[in-house]
Amino acid sequence: CHASVVRQQRRFPDDFLFGTATASYQIEGAWNEDGKGENIWDYMVHNTPEVIRGLSNGDVAADSYHNYKRDVEMMRELGLDAYRFSLSWSRILPTGMANEVNPAGIAFYNNYINEMLKYNITPLITLYHWDLPQKLQELGGFANPLISDWFEDYARVVYENFGDRVKMFITFNEPREICFEGYGAATKAPILNATAMGAYLCAKNLVTAHAKAYYLYDKEFRPVQGGQCGITISVNWFGPATPTPEDEMAAELRRQGEWGIYAHPIFSAEGGFPKELSDKIAEKSAQQGYPWSRLPVFTEEEKAFVRGTSDFFGVNHYTAYLVSATERKGPYPVPSLLDDVDTGSFPDDDWLKSASAWLTLAPNSIHTALTHLNNLYNKPIFYITENGWSTDESRENSLIDDDRIQYYRASMESLLNCLDDGIDLRGYMAWSLMDNFEWMEGYIERFGLYEVDFSDPARTRTPRKAAFVYKHIIKHRAVDYEYEPESMVMTID
Numbered sequence: 001c002h003a004s005v006v007r008q009q010r011r012f013p014d015d016f017l018f019g020t021a022t023a024s025y026q027i028e029g030a031w032n033e034d035g036k037g038e039n040i041w042d043y044m045v046h047n048t049p050e051v052i053r054g055l056s057n058g059d060v061a062a063d064s065y066h067n068y069k070r071d072v073e074m075m076r077e078l079g080l081d082a083y084r085f086s087l088s089w090s091r092i093l094p095t096g097m098a099n100e101v102n103p104a105g106i107a108f109y110n111n112y113i114n115e116m117l118k119y120n121i122t123p124l125i126t127l128y129h130w131d132l133p134q135k136l137q138e139l140g141g142f143a144n145p146l147i148s149d150w151f152e153d154y155a156r157v158v159y160e161n162f163g164d165r166v167k168m169f170i171t172f173n174e175p176r177e178i179c180f181e182g183y184g185a186a187t188k189a190p191i192l193n194a195t196a197m198g199a200y201l202c203a204k205n206l207v208t209a210h211a212k213a214y215y216l217y218d219k220e221f222r223p224v225q226g227g228q229c230g231i232t233i234s235v236n237w238f239g240p241a242t243p244t245p246e247d248e249m250a251a252e253l254r255r256q257g258e259w260g261i262y263a264h265p266i267f268s269a270e271g272g273f274p275k276e277l278s279d280k281i282a283e284k285s286a287q288q289g290y291p292w293s294r295l296p297v298f299t300e301e302e303k304a305f306v307r308g309t310s311d312f313f314g315v316n317h318y319t320a321y322l323v324s325a326t327e328r329k330g331p332y333p334v335p336s337l338l339d340d341v342d343t344g345s346f347p348d349d350d351w352l353k354s355a356s357a358w359l360t361l362a363p364n365s366i367h368t369a370l371t372h373l374n375n376l377y378n379k380p381i382f383y384i385t386e387n388g389w390s391t392d393e394s395r396e397n398s399l400i401d402d403d404r405i406q407y408y409r410a411s412m413e414s415l416l417n418c419l420d421d422g423i424d425l426r427g428y429m430a431w432s433l434m435d436n437f438e439w440m441e442g443y444i445e446r447f448g449l450y451e452v453d454f455s456d457p458a459r460t461r462t463p464r465k466a467a468f469v470y471k472h473i474i475k476h477r478a479v480d481y482e483y484e485p486e487s488m489v490m491t492i493d
């Protein structure tokens with residue numbers, strides 16, 4: 001007879017960075033306070049409020065501009081090693097250009113950073129998480145190649161002001177959502193719906209802007225500041241629906257269209273846009289009567305400029321899809337990235353569903369995606385810069401989020417599979433520290449480890465059950481399936 005069976009626990013290394021992530025427009029509020037300029041989300045929610053579910057906006061959001069000390073207190077409660085947050089470009093440069101730096105904006109981020117450092121929490125800064133200054137949008141935004149100069153000027157202000165204390169910079173969060181959703185469709189600001197032309201122009205200009213900001217850091221700031229600069233790309237997994245050559249090819253094309261278009265120019269040995277995707281778009285463009293491919297080309301010089309410009313690969317990973325060459329395709333607008341790629345995608349019926357239409361719990365998909373990236377791009381350093389689960393705001397017992405716990409535990413196992421395989425994965429940021437403005441879904445889909453009461457002027461934050469579970473994982477560097485919080489009262493250890 002035996003007293004207890006101890007499950008063999010796999011552990012995370014002590015120096016593995018566990019954190020949470022947020023973004024400026026989603027949490028800060030104070031949209032027009034202390035000299036902040038207007039950005040494309042301010043403009044969109046005020047001029048076309050009907051595009052947001054529940055007609056809400058980020059004017060106040062979680063009001064982190066005034067609650068930043070409470071935010072850091074929550075980080076301490078969770079025992080975080082790191083915190084990833086983004087800077088509001090128009091809070092720092094109200095016109096978007098570097099002619100005028102807003103001292104109150106610099107002071108706010110200094111306070112936030114210094115408060116974290118006081119408690120040994122490593123700050124990770126994202127320079128751009130979707131909130132372009134409106135004035136720059138009026139000049140074409142990411143469709144204008146000059147974006148790379150404007151972004152470089154902004155990056156210089158950021159490195160100069162914060163680089164003495166912040167050692168990890170992420171230039172852009174999720175080019176796919178910026179370009180494909182904001183320019184190619186109307187599902188994110190600036191809701192341009194400029195078909196595939198807009199999305200492809202944006203893709204080339206964005207990776208070039210990233211490269212400029214990287215060289216600026218590498219040449220002028222790294223020698224004195226000694227940090228790292230990289231980019232975060234959303235890499236969900238797209239696998240074949242059936243093991244046929246047609247579906248295998250469909251999945252490959254879809255991967256190239258979803259994330260290869262942004263990752264290949266930076267992380268591949270040859271640079272430029274992915275080959276099969278480029279061929280396919282050239283072929284479609286010719287059929288449609290265009291005198292040239294709708295996908296811009298990189299000259300050899302441009303390829304060399306962009307290639308190799310990231311110290312790490314930041315991966316936002318949430319879910320997976322099955323891809324078919326024939327099933328459940330479109331109809332897609334013509335021309336569009338999805339019509340160019342010409343595939344159908346859907347989750348497996350057995351995967352647990354979240355409150356977000358696009359998000360299911362796909363088994364071990366972090367490991368599948370990272371294994372693929374690791375082989376494709378010659379073993380870069382990886383960070384998971386976002387991963388998380390949504391629940392609906394109308395749920396009863398909204399603090400008891402067993403589905404979110406199931407999702408996070410599954411993610412942990414998938415991370416450990418990566419570490420077991422020798423993938424150079426150095427950290428994991430859960431999305432999100434707290435409920436926030438979930439873009440077009442307003443406050444209806446909730447991703448927080450802490451619940452935020454958006455009807456309360458104080459925006460009170462309350463830990464969900466998953467917060468206790470994540471805290472326990474961080475503290476013990478392992479997943480304990482037997483663990484249950486003793487109470488829902490959170491303390492700082």
Ligand code: PNW
Nearest residue numbers: 023173174177234236318358386431438
């Ligand atoms: C991320 N997808 O966006 C963003 O970086 C966050 O700002 C956002 O709140 C979070 O995920 C949750 O939505 C994504 O379609 C948007 O797979 C779409 C997808 C993935 C991530």
